[in-house]
Amino acid sequence: MQPLTNASLTAALRSATSEQLDQLEPLTGKLRRPLTDDQCDEIARTVLAGTPGLVTGIAVWVAMVSSDVNNSISGSAQFTGTTVQAREIHGGIHVRVESPALPTPRQLLPIPSHFTGRSEELCRLDRMADPAGPVLVVVTGPAGVGKTALGSYWLRGLAAEYPDGQLYADLRGHAPEGPTDPTEVLGGFLRAFGVSPVPSELAEQAALWRSLTARRRLILMLDNAVSAAQVRPLRPGSDGGVVLVTSRLRLTGLALDGADFLPLGLLAPEAGTELLRSRIGTGRIEAEPDSARQVVDRCGGLPLALCVAAARLAARPAQAISVTAAALGRDTDRLGTLRIGDEDAVQGALDASRRLLSPAARRLYGLLGRLPFAEFGRELATAVGGSAAEADDALEELTEVHLLEETGRERLKFHDLVRLHARGTDPGGVDAVRRAVDWYLAVATAAETLISPNHRSMARSYAEQLPRPVPFGDEPGALAWLDAEQFQLMTALRTAAEADWHPTVWQLADAMWPLFLRLRPYALWIEAHERGLAAARAAADPAAEARMLTSGAAGLRNAGRLVEAAEWYRQALALAERSGDPRSGSQARNGLGQLARLAGRPAEAVGHFEQAVALREGIGHDRGAAVFRISLAEARLALDEHPEAVRLLELARAQLLAVPDRYEAARALALLGRANGTVDPELAERHLRAAIDEFRACGSRHWEARCHELLGELAGSTGDPAEQRARYEHALELYRAVRAPDVDRLTERLVELSARRVSD
Known part of the structure; x- marks a missing residue:
C-alpha cells in the first residue's frame, strides 16, 4: 500500500461515492454532502495530524476507493505496525481502529472559597x-x-x-x-x-x-x-x-x-470585611470590629492583600486582630507584613508589574512614589520626571500596567500599597519632593498674580529653576485650579514645614491668598498661616512675619475666632512700629478696626480705619487706601451716617475700577446697595444684583451669598416675606458650600421668620 499523503487523501475524497463516504464516517464523524474542495483539503490536514490509528484507518479506506492502488509484497520485505495488503476484495470489509479515549478537557481553576463582593x-x-x-x-x-x-x-x-x-x-x-x-x-x-x-x-x-x-x-x-x-x-x-x-x-x-x-476595580469595604470573615470567622470579627475595619482599610480593597492578611490571622487564631492591624499601619513594614511564609505575595506581584516597564518609566515610578500627594496631575509628574515627552511616555506605561490609576481631569493616583512599593525603588526621592513642592509654589504664585496682582509683592525662592507650564490661562481658570488643588497645596506646605524649608512654607501660604479670600476654606487658611508664621520667624524674616500675622489674623477673624485675631493684629502692629513699616501697620490697623466694628464699637472702628487710610495714602498706595475706605464706610453705616458712607463707597469703587481690582470694587458696590436700602430700595436692588454678577465672575461664593442675604433684608424691609425667605435660603446654601460661620446666624434668622409667620 502506498504511503498516505495529503494529495492521495484529497483525491480519494473528491472521487468517493456516497456509499464509500458512509464507510468513512465511523472514523471522521458525520460528513456534510457534497464535499467541497476546501472541505476535502481540511479533512486531509486534520487526518494527517491525528493519531497513528486514525491515519492507518483512513489509509485502508483510501486503498478501497482508489482505482490506481496496485501494491505487491515479495522477497524478504518486513512490515511493522498495522499492515493491510489489498488487491481484490470481495464482500464487505470492516476496519476497527482502537485508540485510547481521552476525557473532555475540564481545566478551569477551582473557585476560590473566599470569593465575594463582585x-x-x-x-x-x-x-x-x-x-x-x-x-x-x-x-x-x-x-x-x-x-x-x-x-x-x-x-x-x-x-x-x-x-x-x-x-x-x-x-x-x-x-x-x-x-x-x-x-x-x-x-x-x-x-x-x-x-x-x-x-x-x-x-x-x-x-x-x-x-x-x-x-x-x-x-x-x-x-x-x-x-x-x-x-x-x-x-x-x-x-x-x-x-x-x-x-x-x-x-x-x-x-x-x-x-x-x-x-476590575478594588473591593468595597463591606466586601473586604466579608472576605476576612470567611477566613477567620464571625466571632473574631465581632470581638474586634474596629481592628478588623483597620485591616480592611489598610489593605486598600486589594483582594490579594486581604487574602494574605486573612491567612496571617487564620494561622494565628490566638492572636488579636489588632496586632495585624498595627503591623499594617506601619508604612515601613506594611509590604513585609503581607507575606505568606517565604513568599512576598504583594511585593512579588508588584515587582512583576514593574519588570514590564522601560528604564524611564521605572525611574518615574520610583520618583512619584516618594511624593507626599495622594493624587496629582500630569503637569506635576512632568515637573518631577524631566522632559515632557519622556514623562508622557512613562506615564502611559504606568497607567497601562495599572501601577497608576487615572481618576479623571488628567489626574493620577497610586493605590496605597503600590505607592509604598514605588517609594522603595528609587533613592532620589528627596530631590523629587523638592521639585514637586517648588512646582506647586510656582503655579500658585502664577494664580495669585492673575487673581490678586496687588497682593503679589513678596519674594519667591526655588531650589532649582524648572520649566513650569501653567495649567490655566485666565483668572477663573486660576481660581478653579486653586480650588481643585487646595489639599495638595496644603500637603506641599506641610511637607516643606517638616523638611524645614522655611521660606517655602510662608511663601506657599502667601501664594494661596486668593483661595483663602475668595473661597474661604477657614481651617486651611488658619493652619497655613500658623505654619507660615512659625517658618517666617525661624527664617528671621520680619516682612514675611508681618504678612503672615495680618493675613492669618484675617482668617481667624472671618472664622469667628476674634480674641486670637486681635492678638495677631496687635503683634503685627507692634512689629510694624518697631521696623518702621507703614504698609504692615495700616493692615494691622484695618484688622483692629474690623474687630471693633464686629464687637459693636463703631466709633472705635472709625478711628482705626481712618489711621489705616492715612498710612496708605502716606506711602502713595491708592488701592490700599480705597480698600480701607470700604471698611471705614461700613463703620459709618453702623453709626447711621449713610450719606458719608455712600460718598466713601462711590470714591472707593471708582478708584478700584481704575486699578483694576474687580473683587474689591464689587464689595464696594454691594455695600452701596446696603447703604441705599433705606432711601432708594430700587437702586439698592440694582446695586446688589449687579454685585452678585460681579462676585460670580470673580468666583467669590461667600460674597455672592452675602449679597443674597442683603437682598433678603431689603425684601423684608419692603414687605415681601416670601422673597426674603427665598433669598435667605439661597444665601444659606452658598454659605454652607464654603463652610462659613454665617450658617448658624442665618439659620437662626430663618427660624425666626418661620416662627413669625406661624404667629401671624
Whole structure:
C-alpha cells in the first residue's frame, strides 16, 4: 500500500461515492454532502495530524476507493505496525481502529472559597455573554485585584452550556523568564483533544486548532496575557464559544477582534470585611470590629492583600486582630507584613508589574512614589520626571500596567500599597519632593498674580529653576485650579514645614491668598498661616512675619475666632512700629478696626480705619487706601451716617475700577446697595444684583451669598416675606458650600421668620 499523503487523501475524497463516504464516517464523524474542495483539503490536514490509528484507518479506506492502488509484497520485505495488503476484495470489509479515549478537557481553576463582593461585575459579564455568537471578554486591572478569581468563578457558572471542553492556560505575561510562547499553549490544547504529533509551526498549529474546534462549544480562559498578539492565535474557530482573557495591561488591540472590556476595580469595604470573615470567622470579627475595619482599610480593597492578611490571622487564631492591624499601619513594614511564609505575595506581584516597564518609566515610578500627594496631575509628574515627552511616555506605561490609576481631569493616583512599593525603588526621592513642592509654589504664585496682582509683592525662592507650564490661562481658570488643588497645596506646605524649608512654607501660604479670600476654606487658611508664621520667624524674616500675622489674623477673624485675631493684629502692629513699616501697620490697623466694628464699637472702628487710610495714602498706595475706605464706610453705616458712607463707597469703587481690582470694587458696590436700602430700595436692588454678577465672575461664593442675604433684608424691609425667605435660603446654601460661620446666624434668622409667620 502506498504511503498516505495529503494529495492521495484529497483525491480519494473528491472521487468517493456516497456509499464509500458512509464507510468513512465511523472514523471522521458525520460528513456534510457534497464535499467541497476546501472541505476535502481540511479533512486531509486534520487526518494527517491525528493519531497513528486514525491515519492507518483512513489509509485502508483510501486503498478501497482508489482505482490506481496496485501494491505487491515479495522477497524478504518486513512490515511493522498495522499492515493491510489489498488487491481484490470481495464482500464487505470492516476496519476497527482502537485508540485510547481521552476525557473532555475540564481545566478551569477551582473557585476560590473566599470569593465575594463582585455581583455587579458578574452581572456585566453575563450581559457580555452571547449564546448565539463568539464571546471575547478581556478583564483588566492591577496586580492582586482578583481578575483570575473573577474569571474562574464566572466561567464555571457557564460550564454546563459549553459541554465540549473548558481549557485554561497561564500565559505568564509577568514571569521573570518572559511570557509563554503561543506555540507551547496551542500544543497543550491540541494534545488535550488527542492530536499527536502536533505541528511545530505556529501557523499550522493555529489552523489545525481552528479546524478542530470549528463545531465545538468551548470555554477558553487565557490568564495573565501580555499582548493582543499573544492571544490571537489561541482563539478557537467556533462561533459558539467563550474566550476570557485576564491581563494587567489594557490590551486595547483586542478591540479590533470585537472584544468587550471589563476594568476590575478594588473591593468595597463591606466586601473586604466579608472576605476576612470567611477566613477567620464571625466571632473574631465581632470581638474586634474596629481592628478588623483597620485591616480592611489598610489593605486598600486589594483582594490579594486581604487574602494574605486573612491567612496571617487564620494561622494565628490566638492572636488579636489588632496586632495585624498595627503591623499594617506601619508604612515601613506594611509590604513585609503581607507575606505568606517565604513568599512576598504583594511585593512579588508588584515587582512583576514593574519588570514590564522601560528604564524611564521605572525611574518615574520610583520618583512619584516618594511624593507626599495622594493624587496629582500630569503637569506635576512632568515637573518631577524631566522632559515632557519622556514623562508622557512613562506615564502611559504606568497607567497601562495599572501601577497608576487615572481618576479623571488628567489626574493620577497610586493605590496605597503600590505607592509604598514605588517609594522603595528609587533613592532620589528627596530631590523629587523638592521639585514637586517648588512646582506647586510656582503655579500658585502664577494664580495669585492673575487673581490678586496687588497682593503679589513678596519674594519667591526655588531650589532649582524648572520649566513650569501653567495649567490655566485666565483668572477663573486660576481660581478653579486653586480650588481643585487646595489639599495638595496644603500637603506641599506641610511637607516643606517638616523638611524645614522655611521660606517655602510662608511663601506657599502667601501664594494661596486668593483661595483663602475668595473661597474661604477657614481651617486651611488658619493652619497655613500658623505654619507660615512659625517658618517666617525661624527664617528671621520680619516682612514675611508681618504678612503672615495680618493675613492669618484675617482668617481667624472671618472664622469667628476674634480674641486670637486681635492678638495677631496687635503683634503685627507692634512689629510694624518697631521696623518702621507703614504698609504692615495700616493692615494691622484695618484688622483692629474690623474687630471693633464686629464687637459693636463703631466709633472705635472709625478711628482705626481712618489711621489705616492715612498710612496708605502716606506711602502713595491708592488701592490700599480705597480698600480701607470700604471698611471705614461700613463703620459709618453702623453709626447711621449713610450719606458719608455712600460718598466713601462711590470714591472707593471708582478708584478700584481704575486699578483694576474687580473683587474689591464689587464689595464696594454691594455695600452701596446696603447703604441705599433705606432711601432708594430700587437702586439698592440694582446695586446688589449687579454685585452678585460681579462676585460670580470673580468666583467669590461667600460674597455672592452675602449679597443674597442683603437682598433678603431689603425684601423684608419692603414687605415681601416670601422673597426674603427665598433669598435667605439661597444665601444659606452658598454659605454652607464654603463652610462659613454665617450658617448658624442665618439659620437662626430663618427660624425666626418661620416662627413669625406661624404667629401671624
